[in-house]
Amino acid sequence: MFGSEEEIWEFITWSFESLQEGKWPSKDWKGVLYDSSSEEGMKAGTELADGKAFYIWFVKGDLDWLVKGLWLRHYNADELCDFCPATIQAPDPGMKAMNFARGSQWKSRLRTPREWRNSARVLHFLFVKFEYLSIWNVECDDLHIKYQGVWPLVLGSILYVIVYQLLDRSPVENMNWLCAQIIDEYHSCKVKVQLHKVELSSFTDPRAPGADFPCLKGRAAEIKHITLPIRNIWKGLRTTGCVFKDGIDACLESMCEMQEITDATYRDVFLDVHEAAKYRRAVATFLENYSDLAVLADAQRTMDPRHPFLFNTIPKMHWMWHGGYKCQYIHPTRSSCCVDEDYMDFVREIVSHSVSGTPSHNVPGRFIEKVSWSMYFKNKFQV
Ligand SMILES: [Zn+2]
Numbered sequence: 001m002f003g004s005e006e007e008i009w010e011f012i013t014w015s016f017e018s019l020q021e022g023k024w025p026s027k028d029w030k031g032v033l034y035d036s037s038s039e040e041g042m043k044a045g046t047e048l049a050d051g052k053a054f055y056i057w058f059v060k061g062d063l064d065w066l067v068k069g070l071w072l073r074h075y076n077a078d079e080l081c082d083f084c085p086a087t088i089q090a091p092d093p094g095m096k097a098m099n100f101a102r103g104s105q106w107k108s109r110l111r112t113p114r115e116w117r118n119s120a121r122v123l124h125f126l127f128v129k130f131e132y133l134s135i136w137n138v139e140c141d142d143l144h145i146k147y148q149g150v151w152p153l154v155l156g157s158i159l160y161v162i163v164y165q166l167l168d169r170s171p172v173e174n175m176n177w178l179c180a181q182i183i184d185e186y187h188s189c190k191v192k193v194q195l196h197k198v199e200l201s202s203f204t205d206p207r208a209p210g211a212d213f214p215c216l217k218g219r220a221a222e223i224k225h226i227t228l229p230i231r232n233i234w235k236g237l238r239t240t241g242c243v244f245k246d247g248i249d250a251c252l253e254s255m256c257e258m259q260e261i262t263d264a265t266y267r268d269v270f271l272d273v274h275e276a277a278k279y280r281r282a283v284a285t286f287l288e289n290y291s292d293l294a295v296l297a298d299a300q301r302t303m304d305p306r307h308p309f310l311f312n313t314i315p316k317m318h319w320m321w322h323g324g325y326k327c328q329y330i331h332p333t334r335s336s337c338c339v340d341e342d343y344m345d346f347v348r349e350i351v352s353h354s355v356s357g358t359p360s361h362n363v364p365g366r367f368i369e370k371v372s373w374s375m376y377f378k379n380k381f382q383v
Pocket of ligand 1: 084
């Protein structure tokens with residue numbers, strides 16, 4: 001039924017099973033007993049790693065992979081969530097997936113591992129083979145959800161409010177002023193990863209501003225590191241009278257708090273109980289306030305269609321809530337699928353140095369070898 005995908009997972013889970021036992025296997029991945037005189041046969045049953053064993057703690061991937069590779073619910077579907085029974089179109093407001101108000105019912109109806117197994121339409125090989133695994137072991141990809149999903153929408157709308165609604169000169173003049181402020185903040189906050197050119201077209205279409213939801217363009221690391229400068233600039237603006245003031249205040253503070261916590265503990269595997277509670281609270285506060293901003297902007301537009309589209313909401317926000325809720329089980333940064341987009345350049349570079357003089361079927365092995373050495377040196381010398 002599943003063809004080669006099933007075979008790949010048979011091989012992977014066979015490997016995981018041996019690691020779990022902590023012993024070299026006596027059978028190959030097809031279940032065939034090794035000849036006792038073979039190299040594998042002689043190692044069979046002996047310790048793999050000085051008596052140590054390995055268990056899967058979490059499974060991570062971006063939302064696309066979780067759907068296509070792990071057969072979880074589609075993040076764009078009405079019933080989008082495996083963690084809870086919330087849906088996009090739920091008739092009961094308390095069960096709406098994008099309702100982040102404090103008392104929303106779905107927040108107190110998270111599925112236990114057993115409930116999740118019973119509710120899953122199909123279970124992936126991994127969950128069939130290892131019964132101790134469940135949706136609670138699946139991690140939302142923090143980098144894609146926050147810095148390539150939610151943050152660009154929040155910051156894009158905030159820039160729009162500053163340039164088109166708060167400052168009193170022309171949008172171009174306002175943008176030039178704002179750009180200079182951002183550069184100043186980069187210097188005073190000692191930000192190394194900078195979004196070099198922020199202009200109107202970086203977050204809206206200057207020919208029809210507000211005709212679509214603003215979204216700040218940039219690489220994940222650039223988006224992440226512009227948050228603090230924008231927060232500082234926002235705090236210095238005269239925002240009295242701005243209907244979005246309280247919501248933006250709360251969102252920017254929560255975003256900076258999340259970043260502060262993860263940056264300060266970047267190399268840790270887990271957040272301590274105190275930090276985890278703060279992080280979870282910051283995520284919930286952010287989402288609660290952001291959805292209020294979205295409702296407010298929507299109400300404005302309903303009253304008068306000349307109002308701009310602001311504060312778009314996307315299903316990634318629902319995932320973000322669950323990621324925040326689960327943060328005590330693994331550091332949020334560990335769930336990122338890669339450090340940043342530079343990783344792809346890094347992969348290309350290593351591959352280009354692995355192909356020369358190497359038979360094509362050996363290139364993957366050569367690549368892994370070089371990556372292992374680079375990680376070894378990186379960890380050893382902290383570069
Ligand atoms: Zn959910």
